[in-house]
Amino acid sequence: DLPPVDLPPVDLPPVDLPPGPRLGWLQAARYVAAPHPMLRAAAARHGDVFTIRTARRCVMTGKPALVRQIFSAPVDQYAVNAEAGPRRVLGANGMAQLSGRALRRDRRLLLPNFQGAALTSLAGMMRDAALEVAESWTPGQTVLMREAALAIALDIILRTVFGADTPDQRATFRAALRDFDHAFTRPGFLLLSALHVEQEWLPPFRRFATARGRLEALLRQAIARARLDGPARGDVLGRLVAARHEDGSAMSDAALVDNLITTAIAGHETSVVSLCWALHWLHDTPDCLARLLDELAPLGPDPDPLAVTSLPYLDAVVREVLRLWPAVTDVNRVLAKPMQLGGFEIPAGMTVAAAAAILHHDPELYPEPDRFRPERFLKNRFAPWEYIPFGGGERMCPGAQFSIFELKLLLGVLLARCRFTALAPGDPRPKRVGFLISPRAGVPLRYEGRR
Template sequence: MLDLAATFSNPAFILSALLSVEHDGWPPNRRLDAARQRLAALLQENIAERHATGTARADILSRLMEARFDDGSRFSDTALVDNLIANLMAGHETSAMTLTWSFAWLGRHPEVAQRLQDEIDSLGSDDDIAAIQALPYLDAVVKECLRLYPAVPDVLRMLAKPLQLRGYEIPAGLNVAACSAVLHMNPDLYPDPERFYPERFLEKTYSGNEFIPFGGGNRVCIGNHFGVFEVKIVLAVLLFRGRYTLQEPAPLRVARRGFLMGPTSARVRFQRK
């Protein structure tokens, strides 16, 4: 997994992707394919073991193996591997980046951090998943982190037919992007847009055309609900069990992390409660 993630984030591969270099023999593409094949082989071994032993576990692979289509058929092994790799790649670094941003922002806004801490401490324990998910200020904090620096700042679509846009015609076959990083900075929607202010999500409900950290429409990210669910659980458990102090409270600086954007540093010190 780490090998594939490193190859996917390699600047040479990012450049070739931006230039639409799709040749299998191109070194960055070849290295990515080799890393994917190694990971696929390991996953296939695990799937074969599950088939042989019939062992069911409380993990995503077991859930996928138990899933059935309307006609009763199952996922093929190839489809299982593809789904697992998609979940590992799209659902790992994005959530980790949002958590990094959470600590970066909370460390620079102690009043927000204290309000969130009080809400989480009021639960009395960190093992009630439903209660964590229902925390309104935790939800607002996570959404504000996603608004300011969505893990994926734009969503690409290839036009199936020409698009008329403000007097211009964009021909079919071209890629267009809905840029959440720009939309989320619209002062008409988000007053004082550069301010970290989670309360805005308690004061107003934003539509699917106004808040799009996971894209939108029929092809919205399939992991949108799970991503928020995951970040809220991890953040709540960490904050319930200890206190975190930001070690570098200098102004935020942003750097590219593969295809994602993250803070240059968000080092924190942990102190157990």
């Protein structure tokens, strides 16, 4: 197996890197505030590959052929991000900290539980999470979709992945996850992590360790419960504790805990942001909303959740949402060895990135790229290096199928049942929320009542 490579946190010696905007705090601030237009402007000005500063100095591309090269490189081309910050938050035993054969081995065990037939048994849990929130709305009320989506998406992770099937269990997990989230997003924790300070006795790290310890203890109890109940429960954890590697061994408890925490972090806010963009674009493009409602109508106001997930236009809507405002603007890989990219030799230790924000707006692939036109996904199929909302290659998002299934189901169930009026129509102003870009106003809709 490839050991994680400890990377120099500071800049590398000067080498002949691709051109790019002047690297400095102003450029970094523009990237943080509004990466979509900033990355597209940099590509228009500097060409197919350019150098910019994101979290690190990075060589970026949105050209299909080069994106393909990044995602199809051999396993030993990339290193794990061995910085202490992500390792502390996500843990040392989950898939985010593996590379090479160890990563492949654990992904082979993990991924089937988030895909294909495994999704079927999650549909009812997803629908229940959505309806519990929708039933609290009264006609005439303003619903801030960001808040509603946060409640629904977290509930879905707790029910479908953690296997928390009672309201009490979910309330306990919600509180523990909230404390954990606060602990690693506090300025003190972020600053010390960015400065690579390692002293665990410092108060922000101690507070974080307490919050993570509490969450870990709850997850260990959930793992023990799942072992007793067996896989018949149908949730991801129930399947995971029963799953075996090819040599017959099970995933360790430490790896299960870290993978559950990674899943909660990676799979929660991304779904919220994408659901918000979907509801924004549908209400901003009445023809598309009407076409979707026509498709849903034969299924009635309380549609079978599985029937919803096989509707073709709904599928195209979700894919178009993920194209137009990809929640993750660029996907990074740290080089373990030098790489030839677009005529440049990029040295080991540098980061290369495939930019969905650029690729998804290539007018040769997506004519009128700024328009919300789901039909393009009915007429065309795109290669894995032409459409990358979930990244690609060995590290591609393990929740890709799960998310598309979840987004279709939530949109279908909510729109078949509820009538809304948009309260902030027009072009959305984006806003950064953590690593992601979300509609600024949070998509306020007036709930008009049931269909």
